[in-house]
Amino acid sequence: MNKYQIIHDELLKEINDGKYPNNAMLPSDFALMNRYHVARETSRKAVAMLVDEGYVMRIKGRGTFVINQNRYSFPISHVESYRELAARLKLNERTQLLTITDSEVPSVFEYGDDTPVPATAVVRIRYLDNEPVIIDHDYVLKDVVPEIKKLSQSVSLFELFEQQLGLVISYAKKTITVEPANATDRQLMGLAESIPIVVIRSETFLNDGRIISFTESRHRADRFKSVEFSRRH
Amino acid sequence: MNKYQIIHDELLKEINDGKYPNNAMLPSDFALMNRYHVARETSRKAVAMLVDEGYVMRIKGRGTFVINQNRYSFPISHVESYRELAARLKLNERTQLLTITDSEVPSVFEYGDDTPVPATAVVRIRYLDNEPVIIDHDYVLKDVVPEIKKLSQSVSLFELFEQQLGLVISYAKKTITVEPANATDRQLMGLAESIPIVVIRSETFLNDGRIISFTESRHRADRFKSVEFSRRH
DNA sequence: GAGTGGTCTAGACCACCCT
DNA sequence: GGGTGGTCTAGACCACTCA
Incomplete structure (x- = not known):
């Protein structure tokens, strides 16, 4: 240290x-x-x-x-896994693993030159205080992590990467947009149609410059809040 | 320098x-x-x-x-005025000043101890490519800036603070939420009711630690995009 | 004038990567 | 082995604030 x-x-x-x-x-x-x-x-x-x-x-x-800290909010200015975040905020959090499937990086991430990039798709649903509020779709590149054998309920993807595989995550690039809920969102989160979704798409970089994963994190907008600090240069 | x-x-x-x-x-x-x-x-x-x-x-x-840069997006990780932003993105931007009135800091900013804080309220509407996309409500504390006599269409509030008053802005704290459009939003931006609003509320700090202003920036959600980088610590 | 943060120097040793 | 970034030192001068 x-x-x-x-x-x-x-x-x-x-x-x-x-x-x-x-x-x-x-x-x-x-x-x-x-x-x-x-x-x-x-x-x-x-x-x-x-x-x-x-x-x-x-x-x-x-x-x-x-500086006075507002602790009950979603910080997006750091790379932080959901589990780290929930632990820090001391919220009652629970994650349910839905599927792990062979897939490709969706074109929305605009990665590579239109040739399909093999990935392992992990879909999870996040509960805060027993209410489903976030659906995470992770696409882990097979070039970097060939196989995700078994994902314990108690281990996050970041922990898996860092502790079991010895990879070091250094950067993420995040895009935030607001989009209408799709059928999957509405079904899994039990939403009325009128509720929009805050979509945070991330590319996560290792310290050697490789991309390890793309993530689409879909938050129900009425439960979303983000706080951050910015300096003026 | x-x-x-x-x-x-x-x-x-x-x-x-x-x-x-x-x-x-x-x-x-x-x-x-x-x-x-x-x-x-x-x-x-x-x-x-x-x-x-x-x-x-x-x-x-x-x-x-x-690192590859995606330039057509709203960066929120820096304190940057609308005018600086539009200039950097080379967008066709136009700002219309609506009102300058004596007011108080709205309670939503949770500033002070419930006693009203006198401020000058500035309401402006922002156009990108001739489409109204953002409504900014600024509340400038009278303790710091007693009077805003005249705000030229060609001068931003930040320019006014820094160049004419010699104040130096150093930090901002921003909160991002998604809220339904109110009547003012719908009227000024010509929105259908179903479009939500991305609300960015900021407190802006001077380099001597004083707060100079509170801002509520209301973006129509279907035109909102934010990209930022984050490091893992 | 004493204390604070802001900038800058000229070194040093280390871990890591590549060839 | 030579080049890279990461950390650390022991100073220095400055601008600013406050009593």
Whole structure:
């Protein structure tokens, strides 16, 4: 584990534990240098991560301050699996595996040159507080993962990739649109026709630059919320 | 202008000009050190920004590579005014100012302790290719900007804040939801009732930590698209 | 003037990739 | 082995804020 990662994690834990409540000031760069016996740039890197993630903001000449967090929302600015998300939000979540089939990457993802790309299609339905709210269609490229033998109910695809196959996920590119519910959506989620669907399509990249999977995550729009921070450049 | 900012801007220009096409390799850290006569951390900072913005990806042991860009979409991961966005996408855009009135921050933004916060409400309608697609409701805090005398059609609120008032915008916090169209939406955008609205509510922060404005940006959902990059931590 | 964050330097060692 | 990115150091100077 890197030094800046350790410092980041410890500070984040202290924020979440309430040691640094909303608007509180974090230790200064120099305080962190002494506390962790690191160079200033190392402590700054840890804090820069917290800034990136929207936990704190830095103000020149004043200090680093905790920003009020809205915890009951869907963050889309990080690559985060459904299971990690639900655990973080402490929601009662349940996932039901529907099918695992041999398939191809759907043309909507505009991948490759019209030749079919073999993939394993995984369809799952996500419940929050016992209400079906998300249907995930994952297309895992067979070039990268030849076979998905058995997907335990208790293991996410990301965990499978990272822990069992030793692959490291680094980036995702996400597209958000709003589309009408299709027949499958309405049936699986028990929707009236009038409810639209928020569709988040993702390409997930490994740290060696390969694409490992395409995902279409279909959220019922009246249960969808996303919060994110953005910096101005 | 900072050195890393200059390097970043020049590299980005070269990417957009096609000098580094998709999948091309950017100069290495050491090449950039020589080219710009800077320390390695400075050149790395410039490239780190490009990574943040999703233009390139770095692969250990191999190099830094350009990622294919999808340019015709709404980026929501940066604080960017409508005018800046439209200019970047080279779309035919037009903005119509509807009203400037004395108002208060609506309760939906959950700001303060239920006491009304005085603000100037600015309502504008945005056209892309002569079709009305976005209605923006801005609430500019009177504590920060006491009066908005006259808003030229050719000046955005951000330009007004930054250039005329010398304020520096640094962060925004955005919430995305999907809601039914209200009567105003339907009338101004000429919508059938069945079209939902993507609502992006933002709080915009100055670099001194003050909030300057709240914005409710209402997009007709069938014309809405957002693309963003996210890194896994 | 003391404290804060912002930028920058000139090194160093490491892990990883490719040939 | 040579090139790449990832981390880290021990300084330095600056702009800004606050008392």
